[in-house]
Amino acid sequence: MSDATPADAAQRLPILLLNGPNLNTLGTREPAIYGSETLADVVDLAERTAAELGFGLRAAQTNHEGQMLDWIHESVGRISGIVINPGGWTHTSVALADALVVPGVPIMEVHISNVHKREAFRHHSYVSPLAEGVIAGYGIRGYEFAIRRLAELIG
Ligand code: DHK
Numbered sequence: 001m002s003d004a005t006p007a008d009a010a011q012r013l014p015i016l017l018l019n020g021p022n023l024n025t026l027g028t029r030e031p032a033i034y035g036s037e038t039l040a041d042v043v044d045l046a047e048r049t050a051a052e053l054g055f056g057l058r059a060a061q062t063n064h065e066g067q068m069l070d071w072i073h074e075s076v077g078r079i080s081g082i083v084i085n086p087g088g089w090t091h092t093s094v095a096l097a098d099a100l101v102v103p104g105v106p107i108m109e110v111h112i113s114n115v116h117k118r119e120a121f122r123h124h125s126y127v128s129p130l131a132e133g134v135i136a137g138y139g140i141r142g143y144e145f146a147i148r149r150l151a152e153l154i155g
Pocket of ligand 1: 021023085088089110112113122
């Protein structure tokens, strides 16, 4: 992938990076758990990683579940894969899981914290059965790893 040309990038559909509720507060929200980097830092890292691999990136964050579902529906035929940190919806939302199937593209699930080291209610994910991979506990570097894996899967 590292020898991708600008022409390859132009032909490829972009990767969609989605962040769910409360992730707009990264940087100030429980920094001992989520770190001091902001959502802007996440998007910058993701854009740089995608560009290095020859992909464009569309990034969006919302605190509104219906908005997230609409974005996923609207992405059909327009993206090559999804990297998502569903935030709290990870553990609660059948509707989000149902929507994520619609685009028919590979999905990588990211959690900044190690959810398995935390409360029991964070141990279950409705998204994981749909995901090609799950990354948790690597801080915001997890987004970079997810994009690298997605690029490998897309080829
Ligand atoms: C982010 C959240 O907002 C929580 O609801 C999840 C996840 C964990 C994270 O680690 O990025 O439980």
